[in-house]
Amino acid sequence: MTMQASQAITRKSLHHELVDRLQTLIISSELAPGTKVPEKSLCDQFGVSRTPLREALKVLASDGLIRLEPNRGAWVTQVTEEEVEEVFPVLGALEALSGELACRHMTDAEIEEVRVLHNQMLESYERRDLDAYFSINQKIHRAILLAARNATLTTSCQALSLRMQRARYLANMTEGRWYQAVQEHEKILKYLVARDGQNLATTLLKHMEAKRVSVIRWLQDKENAPGSS
Template identity: 40%
Template structure:
């Protein structure tokens, strides 16, 4: 499929990012420029510009004289990233509690009702989608584009890990409880409470991912 676009390298970057996130380009794999150019019907120039974009995002690493490889996320990376995300999204919740209108809170309430229904019926994919929408809504309500930009960039790195923390035993119910605590603080216009609840939510999310990873390693070893 040939790509035609006024900003071709950005379109190529979007396509490659999608392949990375859906597993078409696995962590650690060599990025075969010749094969990709043939597959996409493009020259090396827009591909290399696209790879520069993904390298800047941390999704690809470049090794001199060897080429590009899809980045791999380690447990240490996650241990370092999650406290930062918790800090940033906590600040978003703080600002959202101060800025949210009654109409904003009604929309958030509808999302939380949907989240609760997904948890009750164990529809994990629906839960993930609604969970993401809630986080995005709170970030937007904070009204700070710099916070939003940094959070988006960090999320891309976390997404590389391809771990689903809601599969950890009891995590679905715990996650819902944490979300409801954040929302309760938002409704009460309790900025500090919302910030603390959001930071707790993301810290426990990291703990669930760590437990899940340990369980996977134990099963492999046995």
């Protein structure tokens, strides 16, 4: 069953398209952390030759999603404690900035959109629907980021978020942490509505710090009780 015709890529820049697709595969763990990137099989799957695929791998490597070992191929990077301790502070600083800028530039309509998302998120929290919660959560953070009106900031933030996403998405929040996160989001909305950039920045920073602790804890648990995907 060679159905690569259906999946064959034609749009704009091939390597760029491949970067997107590979990112998706990595975030969704279809390409599992620590495993080798199956160059040949991906070429078959996407119906492309090795040249554009390898171009995409170089880009992903510079973003830290994969690691290139000379003459030994590409490997999906693991989310390590060390990396988490590095990335979250940086992400915190960037999100804080995005909050500050968003307070200056966000339209009232956009704030209203965030309020709607916020309420949807509360609902999914009530339902204990973690998937929905994460999805809406991301939309809120993204809305704030976009409202900062700074493409460079957006790019930098997203690149780092991507690296954490696998880890964060699967982080089985405790009931306590989940409640805490919701409380933090109440404050985020409050300060956004008040256009209080300073306090929003501080809150987003603390929010990220709490996430860091949560993810670290999850990584440590996983280490002690490995195996179950």
